[in-house]
Amino acid sequence: MIDRVLCGWRVRSALPLPETMPWSGPDRPVDLEIRPGVVPGRVGDRTVDLPYIEAAPDGRLLVDVMPIGRFLVTADCVVVDTTLAPDAPEWRAFLLGPVLAVICYLRGALPLHASALRLGARTVAFAGRSGSGKSTLAAALSCRGHALITDDICACVGLPGRPLLLPTYPALKLSRASLQALGIGSQGLVRIGPDFEKLQLVRPQGFDPTPVTLDAVYLIEDAPEGAADEIVPTTGADAFTRLSAEIYRPPIGRLLLAKPAFFSMVTQLATELPTRRLLRRPDFTRLQMLMEMIEADAAR
Numbered sequence: 001m002i003d004r005v006l007c008g009w010r011v012r013s014a015l016p017l018p019e020t021m022p023w024s025g026p027d028r029p030v031d032l033e034i035r036p037g038v039v040p041g042r043v044g045d046r047t048v049d050l051p052y053i054e055a056a057p058d059g060r061l062l063v064d065v066m067p068i069g070r071f072l073v074t075a076d077c078v079v080v081d082t083t084l085a086p087d088a089p090e091w092r093a094f095l096l097g098p099v100l101a102v103i104c105y106l107r108g109a110l111p112l113h114a115s116a117l118r119l120g121a122r123t124v125a126f127a128g129r130s131g132s133g134k135s136t137l138a139a140a141l142s143c144r145g146h147a148l149i150t151d152d153i154c155a156c157v158g159l160p161g162r163p164l165l166l167p168t169y170p171a172l173k174l175s176r177a178s179l180q181a182l183g184i185g186s187q188g189l190v191r192i193g194p195d196f197e198k199l200q201l202v203r204p205q206g207f208d209p210t211p212v213t214l215d216a217v218y219l220i221e222d223a224p225e226g227a228a229d230e231i232v233p234t235t236g237a238d239a240f241t242r243l244s245a246e247i248y249r250p251p252i253g254r255l256l257l258a259k260p261a262f263f264s265m266v267t268q269l270a271t272e273l274p275t276r277r278l279l280r281r282p283d284f285t286r287l288q289m290l291m292e293m294i295e296a297d298a299a300r
Contacts, residue, residue: 003030005209006100007109007155007166015080016087019096019169019200021209032076032103034095039070039081049251053102061102061256065094073099075106089190089200097152100168101248104155105256109166110265111248114154114217116165118147119298123165123212125154126278127246128220133284136178137220139201140287141294143182147206148172153248156214159268165214170207173198181284216298218278219246229290231297232277240270242277 003023004011009031010023017034041064043056054062063071069082069091078099082091104111114127115138126134135151142148149165151172156163173192179185179199189199219242223229234242244266247253253262276297280290 006032007104007168008209008211009107017092017096018087019092019171019202021169021204021207024209032078034078034080036086037072037079037081039072039079041070043072047251047255050255052098053252053255055255061106063094063099063102065098068094071095071099073102073106075103078103089192093192096169098249098252100153101252102256104153104166104248105253109155109157110159110163110253110269112154112156112217112243112269113152113246113248115151115172116149116154116214117141118149118206118208118212119295120146122215122298123149124215124294124298125165125217126220127154127217127243129245132220133178133280134220135172135174136181136284137287137290137294139172139174139178139184139203140182141291142172142203142205143184144291144295145206147208148203149207149212154214156269156273157211159265160272162272163214163269164211166211167207167209170202170204172201172203174201175199181287214273216274216276217243217246218276218294219243220278220280222282223279227279229281229286229293230279231293232279234275234277239275240267243270243273243275 004017004020005023006020011032012030013034043062044054046054052064061073072079084091101111114125115134116125128134148170150168155166158164192198192200
């Protein structure tokens with residue numbers, strides 16, 4: 001069994017995690033164990049906001065995504081109960097999505113719904129609603145030689161203070177339309193969940209699992225009709241409001257953390273992290289110029 005690295009944690013998994021990289025750090029205790037096992041169908045109550053999560057009195061969390069499977073989660077262990085094959089991508093899509101978000105909250109990390117890359121000496125994240133083009137933009141920038149850090153879940157720690165970003169694994173989820181727009185063939189790519197309409201593009205070039213300071217976040221928005229692409233800085237209450245909307249599954253954070261603590265973490269992130277609105281044409285018709293504009297802005 002080869003230990004893996006995820007969010008800087010040493011992960012020992014009895015199940016295959018081909019998206020992740022092998023552990024290459026010092027010989028230290030394992031942070032997270034992942035193993036198959038039997039998970040009960042109920043451990044506690046469910047809420048309207050989170051109908052797929054239950055909290056047990058002893059602190060364990062049940063993530064129920066049947067018929068794919070069930071996950072019993074603590075800060076240092078995940079038990080996976082699925083009838084699917086060990087190498088099936090379906091259960092891993094949930095493990096590396098909602099379950100990973102649960103682990104982040106349990107371990108004190110605040111997850112943004114964002115992709116992140118290293119742009120020269122800077123580290124930047126791209127956040128936005130589903131379908132806004134986070135992964136497409138990250139893939140396009142990675143094709144220009146910028147190293148991918150994470151896609152979809154951007155886990156931040158070190159608050160208060162300048163946030164540290166925890167790299168996940170070097171793979172992106174892209175639609176066939178995005179791949180076509182980028183000139184990337186889809187042959188041999190694995191379909192990835194939860195809806196399995198996207199394909200997984202692995203981009204290991206330059207991937208470094210070491211936590212790194214996050215220098216800025218760009219919030220992707222549609223530009224007004226007829227307007228040019230533009231980067232607009234935002235601060236204060238406006239930055240807080242906009243960044244709050246990009247937290248990954250905030251009901252999970254409110255469930256696992258006291259509401260004041262969750263609010264405080266989001267406030268600290270908005271205060272410490274330079275935030276910019278990235279207003280762009282919805283169809284990325286001028287993607288080349290948009291990337292050049294981002295590169296120039298990130299280098300300042």
